[in-house]
Amino acid sequence: MSKFATSLKSGSSLIRTRTVAVVAGVGVSAALGAGVAAAATPGHAVTSAPSTVAESVKVQAAAQAKAAKATAAAQAKAAEAAKAKKSVTAKPVAAQKSTGWVKPLSSYALSASYAQAGGMWASKHSGQDFAVPTGTPVKSISGGTVVKAGPNGGGDGPAYGNAVVIKHNNGKYSQYAHLSKVNVQIGQKVNAGQLIALSGNTGNSSGPHLHFEIRNTPNYGSAINPVAFLKGVGVSF
Structure with missing residues (x-):
């Protein structure tokens, strides 16, 4: 090669x-x-x-x-976390609406009841009694207009002593008796819970207390069970 x-x-x-x-x-x-x-x-x-x-x-x-x-x-x-947070967020609670009715006294002891029989009354008892010391503030149970006020039961007789009767917006009447002092006058407008009188021992009374009635008219003889009525408008005892 x-x-x-x-x-x-x-x-x-x-x-x-x-x-x-x-x-x-x-x-x-x-x-x-x-x-x-x-x-x-x-x-x-x-x-x-x-x-x-x-x-x-x-x-x-x-x-x-x-x-x-x-x-x-x-x-x-x-x-998912954002969704869960949104679902548990507390909703504003709506304010509870007032019924527009209150008790005639803040503290008391129930005594004689409606329709109770006894020697203190010509027939059965026409209202509910609240045992309280003389001078205890008495309140209007609802808004309305004073139609009776003063001694002699405001016109219903001496047995009631000093008394007040108020006509309410639903057409019913409330009566407060045996008062030591009346703080309102006929024709005066009042609100629920407003001071209208002081309890006492005037008229046909065996001791200091408030006699309280609910009536269909302003006058004696038209009373209905006051405790049952107030329970019906949301007030309990």
């Missing part, structure tokens, strides 16, 4: 060797690049470098999918 042929054969071998080396180098670089990219993914621990570019892409896609899933779960949890 000539020197030229030998030289040419050697050159071809050298070229093939360099080509293989270059190709191998590219493969190594690609593998290392993929491994570095995977290791750079936040929250992803790489135990070994992927051997191919395709495998590296697969690892990154899996990491991104996991991150997206975690974000969606966090958003759903936040939305």
Whole structure:
């Protein structure tokens, strides 16, 4: 073989060797690049470098999918918490409406009751008695207009002593008797709970107390059960 042929054969071998080396180098670089990219993914621990570019892409896609899933779960949890908070928010409680009726006294002890029989009355008792000391404040049970006020039962007779009768907006009348002092006058407008008199022991009375009636008219003889009436308008004893 000539020197030229030998030289040419050697050159071809050298070229093939360099080509293989270059190709191998590219493969190594690609593998290392993929491994570095995977290791750079936040929250992803790489135990070994992927051997191919395709495998590296697969690892990154899996990491991104996991991150997206975690974000969606966090958003759903936040939305659920906001919904729960809204559902338990206390709604304003509507103010309780007043019935417009109150007791004639703030403190008392019940004594003789309506329709009770006894020697103190010509027939059965016409109202409800409240045992209280003389001078106890007496209140109007509801708004209305004073139609009777003064001694002699306000016109119903001496047995009642000093008395007051009030006509209410529903057409009923309330009567307060045996008073020591009258604080209102005929024609005066009064409100529920307003002071109208002081309790006493005047008239046909065996001791200090308030005699209280509910009437269908302003006059004696038209009384109904006062306790039952007040319970019917929301006032209990």
